[in-house]
Amino acid sequence: MRAALWLLALFGIAAAVALFAGNNQGTVTVFWPPWRVDLSLNLVLLLLAGAFVLLYAALRALAALLSLPHQARQWRVQQKERALHSSLLDAMVQLIAGRFSRARKAALAALAQERALEGLDVSLPQARQLRVLSHLLAAESAQSLQDRPARDAHLQLALNESAERGVLSPETREGVQLRSARWALEDRDPAAALARLEELPQGVQRRTLALRLHLKAARQERRTLEALQTARLLAKHRAFSEAAARSIVRGLATEVLSDSHDAAQLLRAWGALESNEREMPEVAIQAAQRMVLLNGDLAVARSWLLPVWERMVEQPRSLGDGLRVRLTRALEAGLDSVDADWLARIESAQRNNPRDANLQYLAGMACMKRQLWGKAQQLLTQAGLGLQDTELYRRAWLALAQLAEARDDAPQALAAWKRAAQTENL
Incomplete structure (x- = not known):
């Protein structure tokens, strides 16, 4: 359509020029004494147009020539x-x-x-x-x-x-600082990495990349509580999968508890944990075992273990064998001061699951502490035949040997001592 319009316009211009030039009888006289030159108006117009075109071309050529150095x-x-x-x-x-x-x-x-x-x-x-x-x-x-x-x-x-x-976008400098922090981590210099990260603005420090670097640096620097707080932020930002985030938080919470050197410090560490972290079986069992090692309040330790115990009783398969053994050891350590409520819980759990060797062992040791010799012997004998953990197996037969000696039953005591001694070679 555009080409057709241009063609029509050219025809129109050509027709107008032909009408003007064909009927134009005008002349232009040039007096150049002693001569007189008569020229048609059409020729003059053509000469003027040609002169203009020639002058324009010359000026363009001169400009191009003068611009050659600049173009080069x-x-x-x-x-x-x-x-x-x-x-x-x-x-x-x-x-x-x-x-x-x-x-x-x-x-x-x-x-x-x-x-x-x-x-x-x-x-x-x-x-x-x-x-x-x-x-x-x-x-x-x-x-x-x-x-x-x-x-x-x-x-x-x-x-x-x-x-x-x-002059530059702030991201440019922030990127340089983040890279320098990563290099410090590669050089095993967490203090320098943390110093670089602290130089960043607050908003940048909460970015996922900065938090990842901060987590690695804090773990290398043994700032376990700081690393735990960073891991929580990363979990909220969905920087890890749910399983990975839970595993990292669980490991750091366990380290925080393990770093406690007295009962008061352990209580502060436990208070610094979030509720969902305290409900993790590994964390609660580690806290209770640490309280036992630090000679702290065993009643507090048992209160930490209560959610784990209830979970194990309600869902026996929710805890692995390793955790069940650790829970049994942690509760056994406080049987001397256990109250009637816990004795009832242990007895009820053992009755509801009579084939569980760990519960048989725990109930037998509780009966032994309460001087219920007959029931203790029965439960420990059953547990000794089914326990898979070497340490619990050895303790069960040692307790049976002591019970046999208390009854002056030398053959049975010798057999129990022999079974306990066999675990030394396993």
Whole structure:
């Protein structure tokens, strides 16, 4: 449609020119003494149009000729700028490919080309950001090559380039600081990593990447409670799968309890845990066992174990064999001071699950502490035939040997001592 309109317009112009030129009888007389030159008006108009076109073409040619040096300089700058970006991209590619020496060489080439452009009085809009990225790539390559002096030098230059606020986006400097924190972790220097992370703004410190680095640094620095708090934030940000987050939090909570050196410190550590962490069987059992080792209040330890015990009674398969053994040991340690409520719980659980060897052992030891010798012997004998844990098996037969000696039953005592001694060779 557009072509048809142009064609119609050309026909219209041609028709108008033909009408004007065909009927134009005007002349132009030029007096050049002693001559007189008569020219048709159409010819004069054609000569004027031709002169205008010739003059315009000459001016354009002269402008093009005068602009050749400027165009040549622009071409050289463009080639250097392309070489700069090419070197920067090559450094990234070589770094990803694991060619660290080539990556550093390409990054240094990019820096040299940027300096050459600066020497030509050419200011690139992203010149400072290009320098920061080039130094960062060179530092990353030096870190992979274990060249720490070169890494620190390039890192400091990158930090200096990104120090001026308002020139670069804040993410550029934050990225450099995060990378430096990761390098400190790779060098097993968690204190330096934490110092780098503390220099970041509060909002940046709560990013997933920063929290991951903070978690690793805190664990290396043995700041277990701080690591636990960081792991909680990561779990809320869904940085891990649900199973992985639970495993990490559980392990750190257990470490927090294990680091307690007295009962008061253990109570403070327990109070610092969240409710869902206290309900974890591994955490509660570890806290109770630690309280026993620290000679603390065993009633408090049993109160920590109560949710785990109720869970085991209601859902016998909810706890693995290892946890059931640990729970049995933790409760056994406080049988001397156990109250009537706990004795009733143990007896009721054993009656409801009479084939559970761990419950038979625990109930038998409780009866022995209460001097119920007959029932204790019956339960411990049944437990001794079914226990899989070596330590509980040995304790059960030691208790049976003591009961036999109390009855002056030497043959049975000898048999029990022999069974207990056999576990020493297992």
